[in-house]
Amino acid sequence: LENIGGGGAAMPEAVSDKLFKLTGLRYIEGYGLSETIAATHINPSEKPKKQCLGIPVFDVDSRVIDVDSGKEMGVGEVGEIISRGPQIFQGYWNRPLETQKAFIEIDGERFFRTGDMGYYDEEGYFFIVDRVKRMINASGFKVWPAEVESLMYRHPAIQESCVISAPHERRGETVKACVVLAADHKGKVSEDEIIAWCKEQMAAYKVPQIVEFRDELPRSPTGKVMWRAMQEEEWAEQQQKA
Structure with missing residues (x-):
């Protein structure tokens, strides 16, 4: 090689x-x-x-x-x-x-x-x-999802991560991470543990307020993670609950 x-x-x-x-x-x-x-x-x-x-x-x-x-x-x-x-x-x-x-x-x-x-x-x-168009505005702070994702890949349990915005009553929108765990870490780490780890790795306003474990992330025919579809789904779900 x-x-x-x-x-x-x-x-x-x-x-x-x-x-x-x-x-x-x-x-x-x-x-x-x-x-x-x-x-x-x-x-x-x-x-x-x-x-x-x-x-x-x-x-x-x-x-x-x-x-x-x-x-x-x-x-x-x-x-x-x-x-x-x-x-x-x-x-x-x-x-x-x-x-x-x-x-x-x-x-x-x-x-x-x-x-x-x-x-x-x-x-x-x-x-x-x-x-x-992907920037998250959390209480006036600019959060770039790609940066947060890159930092999250340092966690040994994280195989894949996609960061999107989610509605938030006070901040307007906040940071959410959809995570696929590595096979040997499934069931051994919690969402709260991931959030606690993130607080040690990045500025407070960048830390995901929500972590959701998924079996896989949706991808386009070219293999790219479909972050926009996941984000639209998140906002639609929250609006229905409201």
Whole structure:
């Protein structure tokens, strides 16, 4: 085995470290969307970074902007990732309004708005924080589910985790984690124990207030966890109870 890599979702740091111990290889991540046909970023094989999209591939110009104002952000500042390049699509078929919303013009050039929040470091490597629409606003604090999920993967009993928002009387919305336990830990750890562990690993406002054990997480035909469907289901259930 000479190299190993992939894309589609961020590789949790804890899993990446386990893979390195087993193989001696660093997982090489890349990044792209259906709208970009192929990858727009990839980590150099000689110098990959963990939980990193990589650097823009040849002929791709990527930047980070403020979601609301469109102002370009600097090194380490979180905003929406935008890109332009020959592989990026022209627009959505017969959906002119959606196409208009998907692009922004900067310096006379047309950039695609990825809908992903992220930043770049001083070496030009891009990192993703989460989807713009996935952010949880808990009492005014911004919670990025992908960050919480990555931290939760450090728990030896957790095989998979998907963090979604749930209604909350006081906070407006709060953090909920849907967890699949590893086979050898099922029945040996409780939801409250997971929450207590999380309180030691992350800031208080990021800690899941609710943990739900599941046998499996729903996935799309491409293998991605369907967080949106789970979140909509959670809000619908709570509204019915109310």
